[in-house]
């Protein structure tokens with residue numbers, strides 16, 4: 411089989427919060443008539459510049475056309491050469507590689523008539539426990555709005571949540587207090603995510619305030635400045651809770667092991683540049699005797715399905731994971747969205763080939779936008795993932 415063409419389509423899909431995220435839907439065509447699909451998810455993150463999609467298409471064609479899609483390791487190496495790793499969480503080259511890598515897996519698995527999980531190591535599980543995100547509050551009046559989100563999502567079966575914290579600790583505390591009073595043991599807050607906002611010592615003070623509540627906390631995430639591997643270790647040694655951090659490059663993961671920075675690696679294909687890289691990062695975690703969760707950038711269904719296939723094969727997925735993107739957006743671009751039940755992300759059936767997701771061309775047309783350019787958006791919105799415009 412040979413790759414014959416590549417198509418990239420940009421879509422802008424609003425979240426229930428009003429915040430719009432731009433993604434690129436990838437199609438890889440082959441001389442066997444099989445088409446692989448992938449997703450370069452959520453370009454709506456800092457830094458506030460965007461790749462030119464026409465130019466990007468030309469570059470990716472120059473790397474892939476004429477190649478055998480089964481040469482996944484070779485093609486990943488080529489992709490890293492063209493879109494190198496950086497020591498930055500939201501490096502857009504990783505998003506690009508991720509969308510291509512997923513489409514290669516989808517194409518090859520469809521050709522073989524098997525599910526992507528069966529290319530990645532089969533199934534240790536066929537559902538993954540996930541949590542619903544509560545985005546960062548800056549104002550007290552956002553507390554009640556977020557309690558309402560918990561009420562609504564709990565009714566839909568999401569009993570585990572994670573909370574982005576660190577800009578208004580009074581609001582964070584008021585939220586946790588209200589959750590404990592209203593829901594008691596019915597709801598779990600599995601993680602407090604500080605998103606690298608503070609140095610570790612400032613975070614430690616906040617952690618002392620926010621861990622008074624008995625809400626089943628599994629981990630504290632990103633509690634030091636980005637790439638402060640020693641800082642992570644300092645806070646890790648001073649709190650009883652496991653520390654988690656995202657993996658965004660091979661070097662950064664190595665440094666975190668060297669400095670014994672974390673208990674849990676938060677691994678998302680989008681931030682490490684694909685299923686292949688994510689699988690390797692999970693193996694590295696296993697070697698270092700660390701736990702793993704699947705993180706998220708809030709993917710649509712294609713990106714989330716790819717993570718479900720990856721998670722199915724991981725033996726060290728020891729804590730509650732994060733991918734609930736399709737529940738956050740008001741729409742999607744597929745005929746069959748990924749399926750959530752009782753707070754679990756369910757894998758597509760094993761008999762369904764590839765990622766198990768079918769594109770809906772009408773929905774693609776509905777959400778298509780001309781490019782990845784930025785509208786009116788503030789740094790706060792980009793950091794906090796809310797439509798909140800107050801400063």
Ligand SMILES: O=C(O)C(=O)C[C@@H](O)[C@H](O)C(=O)O
Nearest residue numbers: 452603605705706707708795
């Ligand atoms: O755990 C995280 O950190 C995230 O989920 C990052 C978010 O910013 C996410 O990418 C989003 O777009 O909401």
Ligand SMILES: [Mg+2]
Nearest residue numbers: 603605631632
């Ligand atoms: Mg995080």
Ligand SMILES: [Mg+2]
Nearest residue numbers: 452706707708
């Ligand atoms: Mg994101």
